[in-house]
Amino acid sequence: MSPQTARAEVLARIRSALRRDDAPAGSASAEPSGPAGTSAAASAAAAQVGPAPADPGPHPDGDALIELLTDRLLDYDASVSLLTAAEVPARIAELLTGARTIVAPHDLDPAHLAGLTAEVLPDSADAPLDLATLDSVDAVVTASTAAVADTGTIVLSGPQCGRRAITLVPDHHICLVRTADIVNRVPAAVEIIEERGLVEHPQTWVSGPSATSDIELERVAGVHGPRTLDVILVTG
Amino acid sequence: MSVTHLGMPTVPGKGNIVEPSPFPQVAELELGKIQMRTNLARATSTIRGKRLARVAEVPNWEELRDHGSAVKTAVMDRLPELLEQFEHNVTARGGHVHWARDADEANAIVARLVEEHAPVLDTGRREVIKVKSMATQEIGLNEHLEEIGIDAYETDLAELIVQLGHDRPSHILVPAIHRNRREIREIFLREMPDVDPDLTDDPTALAEASRKHLRRKFLSTPVAVSGANFGIAETGTLSVVESEGNGRMCVTLPETLITVMGIEKILPRFADLGTFMQLLPRSSTGERMNPYTSFWTGVTPGDGPQNVHVVLLDNGRTRALADEHGRQALHCIRCSACMNVCPVYERTGGHAYGSVYPGPIGAILSPLLTGTDAGANDTLPYASSLCGACYDACPVKIDIPQMLVRLRNEDTETKARKTGRLPRTQLDAALTAASWVMSDGRRMAVAEKSLPLAHLLTGPEGIRSLPGVAGKWTHSRTLPQPPEQSFRSWWKKERGTR
Ligand code: SF4
Numbered sequence: 001m002s003p004q005t006a007r008a009e010v011l012a013r014i015r016s017a018l019r020r021d022d023a024p025a026g027s028a029s030a031e032p033s034g035p036a037g038t039s040a041a042a043s044a045a046a047a048q049v050g051p052a053p054a055d056p057g058p059h060p061d062g063d064a065l066i067e068l069l070t071d072r073l074l075d076y077d078a079s080v081s082l083l084t085a086a087e088v089p090a091r092i093a094e095l096l097t098g099a100r101t102i103v104a105p106h107d108l109d110p111a112h113l114a115g116l117t118a119e120v121l122p123d124s125a126d127a128p129l130d131l132a133t134l135d136s137v138d139a140v141v142t143a144s145t146a147a148v149a150d151t152g153t154i155v156l157s158g159p160q161c162g163r164r165a166i167t168l169v170p171d172h173h174i175c176l177v178r179t180a181d182i183v184n185r186v187p188a189a190v191e192i193i194e195e196r197g198l199v200e201h202p203q204t205w206v207s208g209p210s211a212t213s214d215i216e217l218e219r220v221a222g223v224h225g226p227r228t229l230d231v232i233l234v235t236g
Numbered sequence: 237m238s239v240t241h242l243g244m245p246t247v248p249g250k251g252n253i254v255e256p257s258p259f260p261q262v263a264e265l266e267l268g269k270i271q272m273r274t275n276l277a278r279a280t281s282t283i284r285g286k287r288l289a290r291v292a293e294v295p296n297w298e299e300l301r302d303h304g305s306a307v308k309t310a311v312m313d314r315l316p317e318l319l320e321q322f323e324h325n326v327t328a329r330g331g332h333v334h335w336a337r338d339a340d341e342a343n344a345i346v347a348r349l350v351e352e353h354a355p356v357l358d359t360g361r362r363e364v365i366k367v368k369s370m371a372t373q374e375i376g377l378n379e380h381l382e383e384i385g386i387d388a389y390e391t392d393l394a395e396l397i398v399q400l401g402h403d404r405p406s407h408i409l410v411p412a413i414h415r416n417r418r419e420i421r422e423i424f425l426r427e428m429p430d431v432d433p434d435l436t437d438d439p440t441a442l443a444e445a446s447r448k449h450l451r452r453k454f455l456s457t458p459v460a461v462s463g464a465n466f467g468i469a470e471t472g473t474l475s476v477v478e479s480e481g482n483g484r485m486c487v488t489l490p491e492t493l494i495t496v497m498g499i500e501k502i503l504p505r506f507a508d509l510g511t512f513m514q515l516l517p518r519s520s521t522g523e524r525m526n527p528y529t530s531f532w533t534g535v536t537p538g539d540g541p542q543n544v545h546v547v548l549l550d551n552g553r554t555r556a557l558a559d560e561h562g563r564q565a566l567h568c569i570r571c572s573a574c575m576n577v578c579p580v581y582e583r584t585g586g587h588a589y590g591s592v593y594p595g596p597i598g599a600i601l602s603p604l605l606t607g608t609d610a611g612a613n614d615t616l617p618y619a620s621s622l623c624g625a626c627y628d629a630c631p632v633k634i635d636i637p638q639m640l641v642r643l644r645n646e647d648t649e650t651k652a653r654k655t656g657r658l659p660r661t662q663l664d665a666a667l668t669a670a671s672w673v674m675s676d677g678r679r680m681a682v683a684e685k686s687l688p689l690a691h692l693l694t695g696p697e698g699i700r701s702l703p704g705v706a707g708k709w710t711h712s713r714t715l716p717q718p719p720e721q722s723f724r725s726w727w728k729k730e731r732g733t734r
Contacts, residue, residue, distance in 0.1 A: 010336075014557060052507065128539075203531040
């Protein structure tokens with residue numbers, strides 16, 4: 001049977017299962033309905049459900065929020081440093097002692113990399129590095145979109161975070177988090193992603209270096225993603 | 237096929253969702269596997285403890301559960317429109333949407349796409365990489381692909397252990413929990429062509445071996461297959477929630493990405509993730525957040541796969557949807573919390589359920605997808621002591637005990653109708669289950685721990701307690717009552733007299 005038949009039939013089965021008397025069997029539209037026909041569905045569902053529960057508090061801010069995030073990241077075996085923007089280049093250089101080649105998003109503020117002796121390969125969607133190159137570099141340095149203190153989660157999305165492959169293939173990730181981008185709980189990070197228009201951009205939410213507990217439930221850090229995650233919290 | 241009031245048939249699902257032999261028989265066999273039981277008991281109790289600690293940290297956990305449940309109810313109410321909206325948005329962003337009525341159709345779609353986009357290698361075969369997905373296990377995708385010359389490589393460490401061991405997963409979250417490190421080492425030495433012969437059984441060394449083994453595949457395989465934890469209608473966004481980074485590899489590096497997603501996985505809005513990304517990780521692995529979650533929306537030029545497909549799978553889901561009480565089973569976000577708290581599952585293990593969906597959710601979902609008349613799926617609703625722990629643990633508040641009771645009722649009445657005998661009373665059903673439980677000391681221990689059948693003994697027959705051994709079951713906690721309307725009268729009302 002034709003693919004179109006499968007679509008129409010599945011939709012008709014759903015309508016029938018829901019006892020939609022207004023849409024008897026077989027009447028599901030044959031073509032994808034345009035935005036006018038379907039764009040209201042998600043909002044209608046949201047209206048039916050009502051607002052999500054508000055953050056119940058406590059509402060740490062300032063240093064308390066930074067402390068909470070730091071605590072969570074350390075718990076995941078990431079390293080954390082809290083620095084002013086001026087201190088960042090020296091710290092990155094220190095973390096990259098001995099590194100020969102690193103990769104960074106083309107749109108990352110070059111000031112962060114000022115202290116480096118390693119060669120910096122810029123990467124962007126327009127001029128992407130190939131996988132073999134990414135597999136051979138010593139590290140990657142990126143910015144971040146937001147961080148959730150409660151869960152120790154860093155959201156990577158948008159040009160300063162780079163293409164997804166660059167924070168995945170290298171074995172060492174140095175990630176900058178502006179303290180102004182730290183939020184308390186998950187829904188606030190989702191709001192930031194929406195406010196900055198990044199919803200439809202690829203996103204990676206990172207909570208510590210990759211890990212597995214598949215063998216006798218023993219936690220082993222580092223399977224396929226970067227095995228070392230260094231987080232630099234940047235104030236101001 | 238059964239018939240709804242609109243005259244449209246509901247169509248059962250097929251694939252790896254059928255219990256081949258009656259649950260008590262398989263369970264008997266599995267109960268004899270000492271290592272499986274020891275490992276599983278340790279795993280479930282560890283994860284249970286972690287989950288409780290992480291859930292207790294969230295002051296509004298109950299509100300989040302209520303909200304998650306309400307969102308899922310709204311999704312079911314508006315499923316056709318939300319799916320069309322999802323399809324529209326995926327398509328608008330350069331992705332392709334396919335619809336599959338059943339397992340065979342989904343397998344055929346994936347096979348055709350792989351044949352179009354993966355080259356034939358020197359071995360004469362094609363290869364794809366996969367990230368662990370319940371939907372593709374349900375439809376038996378790997379087996380289907382293998383038959384037609386396509387090797388599907390599982391990349392999740394546990395799934396890799398299962399696949400290399402020519403084995404079946406025993407838990408949806410930690411599928412290789414029945415294997416010890418020594419066995420895993422032996423499997424790797426036997427099955428990985430490029431492995432270091434001095435490999436030790438240290439988990440770190442074993443994980444390192446799998447990293448090396450899979451790295452070349454990640455960097456060179458042009459087609460990947462994934463499942464999806466959520467599909468967002470409002471944007472067309474898909475997501476994979478994982479730990480190891482193999483999911484990121486699969487959804488990022490290949491040129492073609494094929495995602496198989498059950499039609500019930502839709503969420504209306506991106507903002508709903510604010511709730512679900514709190515509920516899922518804490519319920520699942522007992523972590524505040526899983527290490528990696530990927531989100532992608534159609535095609536992004538220069539970043540990730542440029543050829544993006546999603547297969548929307550029915551395979552019995554509309555059958556479950558047509559049961560207005562069973563419908564709730566489709567709210568499941570596959571966290572596995574209900575398994576980890578289940579006293580029956582803890583002892584029998586996942587293999588006893590036959591289906592890829594084990595534990596309490598499997599005991600309702602499998603028969604709802606297929607009908608109780610498929611294989612021995614009619615025995616699954618009895619694989620429970622109705623203690624209610626699954627309901628308390630479920631992040632989207634699926635009332636599993638209530639549905640188990642309904643399915644038992646449906647089962648006894650379906651059989652009565654078929655044989656022309658009077659329907660068995662609930663007492664009969666209770667005694668059938670009870671005789672199995674009581675015939676074995678180990679099962680008795682399970683039963684006593686969680687007070688199994690008392691509520692079934694308080695049916696309209698007016699029997700309030702049994703003498704002897706069953707008597708002690710009547711000290712109690714609140715248990716679901718049998719449905720007010722019997723399945724038989726519901727059947728009559730819905731389908732007319734026949
Ligand atoms: S039924 Fe609930 S607890 Fe069980 S796996 Fe599904 S969501 Fe989790």
